[in-house]
Amino acid sequence: MNIKHYEIEVEPENPFANCKLDREKYSDILTNIINSYPYGFVLALNNKWGTGKTTFVKMWEQNLKNNNFQTLYFNAWENDFENNPLTALMGELKTLTTKETEPAFKKTLKKASTLTKHIAPIIAKAIADRYIDTEGVKDAIIGVTKGLSDVFENEVNEYQKKKKSISDFRQSLSEFIASTNEEKPLIFIVDELDRCRPNYAVSILEQIKHFFSIPNIVFILSIDKEQLGNAIKGVYGSDDIDADEYLRRFIDIEYSIPEPEVDIFYKYLYEYFQFDEFFQSPERLRSYELKSDKSNFLETCKLLFTKAKVPLRQQEKIFAHSRLALRSFTENMYVTPHIFLLLVFIKIRHNKFYEELKSKHLAIQELQEKFISIIKIEINGGTERQLMWLEISLINIYNNFSQDRYYRKNLFEKDEESGENKALISSIIKKDSEKEVMHILENIDRGHREGDLDLMHYTKRIDLLEDMKT
Template identity: 45%
Template sequence: MILKHTDIEIPAEEPFKNCKLNRKGYAVALTSIVDSYADGFVLSLNNPWGTGKSTFIKMWKTHLENSQYTTLYFNAWENDFDADPMVALMSELGSLTDQKTDETFNSLIRKAAVISHSVIPGLLKAIAAKYVDTEVLGNLLTDAGKGASDLLRDEIIDYTKKKNGLVDFKAELEKYIKEHTNGKPLVLFIDELDRCRPSYAVELLEQVKHFFSVSGIVFVLSIDKAQLGNAIRGFYGSEQINSTEYLRRFIDLEFILPEPPANVFVEYLYNYFSFDEYFRHVDRNNNELSHDKEEFIKYSNVLFTFNSLTLRQQEKMFSHARVALRTFGTRNYIFPSVFIFLIFLKDFHSELYKKLVLRKVTPQIILDDLSKVIPTNIFKDNQHIYIIVEAILIKLYYNYYSEINYEAKIYEKDEARNTKLLIKPYTDSSEGFKNFINIIDHFNSRNGGDVKLSHLLNKINLLDNFQNL
């Protein structure tokens, strides 16, 4: 059984073959934009962390390469140990050529040294040693050694020389790109920018804008704009910085990957984590268990949709659920919707989950807290499943709570033996909470009606022994 989701295999010939989110169309559309604006621009893919941006750009990168584009992938987070992004970016550009004697690249390095914040020998050692012939490197280091620190300091102070150096660098960069990209723009992907140190993220953006914005380069920034905005404000030490306006200086186009329908990803995760290994062994002759699979899938779809969970969050919840299911036997009651809802509470509403575990508060307090968690804009088609979740959760909690609070009651019977609630549910808008009461009555009449919430909590908390399923 798989515990952790691994990176999707991306076949070179058909990069979107294993994409379960139907995102190939977005790559085709974005490629047409690159075709239309081949002179170069900066595109941002703006989605929260955990929505599959990195996987998408790796698939798109391969798609572009199959269309004869030259591409580079730069993981900013993995490179922010370096003080100067110029070094890392130049290193990536150097990978376009296998010729250590490439004179254009050697010239590009010399011009980069003039405008770099780094001391020239440091820049050369980090980059040129990998791509430049050792004899050429020796000559460069000899020249650089002649007062390198003074030379660089003079160039920085002398605005005119530095400005001219920038012009020369851009011209040489444009020439270098044209020599190595088959007449098409170079597409350079910068991933994980929002996870970098604030200083590195801002410096990288500044250098992309001022040093590398030349004809023939398309930059694709994979970002979470909200998190990157926090980094920008942190770098400048002011909450008053308008990060959106700041980013507009660098980004020409913004694209947001549309979220896939919840049912598409739920089905994928269900199969990926092999849930059928459990559900196919459930006692189908027991009518109360026979629809567990369908209920689990249906409520997961509803839960993920209404709470706008990212793909990564959905994945983590399903991984946890699959591990917990290993502690159930084939005849155990899992109350599927309550089971996955409890995992959701554990991950995203830990205080409420803790109250359920400790059973120190009344069922009504639990209901009051649930009212803040369950969405108010439930579609009519999904309202009944939320009533089921609320009713069964409270009944399970009551069974658990009443072990130490013997006099507690959540309902009573009138003279006609009709159930009268002593609590106020929030999901049921029917007169007298009729729907909620019907679920409670049905639950009490079935096998498992006396099950305590600890039955689920212990398994979710992995306190029970593992089975073979």
């Protein structure tokens, strides 16, 4: 049984063979864009964290290789220990060298060295101006010992040298790239840019623009634009910075990988983590009231994951934790999949609410308000009934947990005049729905011992406080 979702294998001959989201068609679209504009540009793949960008770009990279493109994959987050991105980027380019192209690369490397020498004093001064107030310390760091006129003259000369250094470097780099892969641009993929140190991320963008904007290099930036925008604001120390406008300076084309089709990913995870070994075991199927557990679980997955648009990476985490927690349930024990999965969902995505539930300090109305605030699912004809079941089921187990069994307040009572049961709680999902609420409560109560289960029945297993069954 798997308790972790391992990185999907990229098969060299068929890179998208293991793609469960049918994304090969998007790689074909992007490759056609490159073929249409082969002279060099910057393409941003903009999707939220956890949507599978890294897996996609690795599959696409292999697909590009299979079509005779030269590629480089650079994980910015793994390499932000290096203070100067130019060093890291040149290190990646070095991997392209052959015996024939090594002289051209060494020439480019020498130009990069000269470039670094001319921009280093400017960087040092900028850092000193920003972080150091004492002029004496500044002078010591920068080495300013001449008169103001000498300093100005020196800065003008450095400016000219800097401009020439950048021009020489770009010319040399362009010649090197042209010698490595005839008639096709180099595809330079920069991944996890939004996860690395903000100043490092901004520095990479600046250096790509100023030093690497040459023919025959296509940069692919795999980013979460919103998070990268926050990093930019942090570096410049102002929320008033227009991050979108700033990024337009660097990005020529922006593309977002479309959301996967409904149902695909959670059904794949259900199979990957082998939930059928539990829900469809012969022992559980012998019990009539447990036979619908699989369908109950999958219907709740569809509601929570597709309607609330939970990132794929968080879906993986919820599935992995759910499967591990199920190992502490016996073969004939009630799981009540919709409430079990809801609680794992809350623990992973809204842990503060999860801990509040366990504290017993919430009033039922507070519980309902927090529930509706964290679910973030549109209430309509297709979701209303399921959401009410989740809401009332959560109230029931919380009510059973938060009060002593012998002094517990009932959630419904029999009306003396009509002789029918009457709900003592209302729904936050649907107003004026007393009959629907009562119907749900009666069904929960009718489920043998299921109506008496409390929050602790689930949380002590979700928190891995019970022994696991072999």
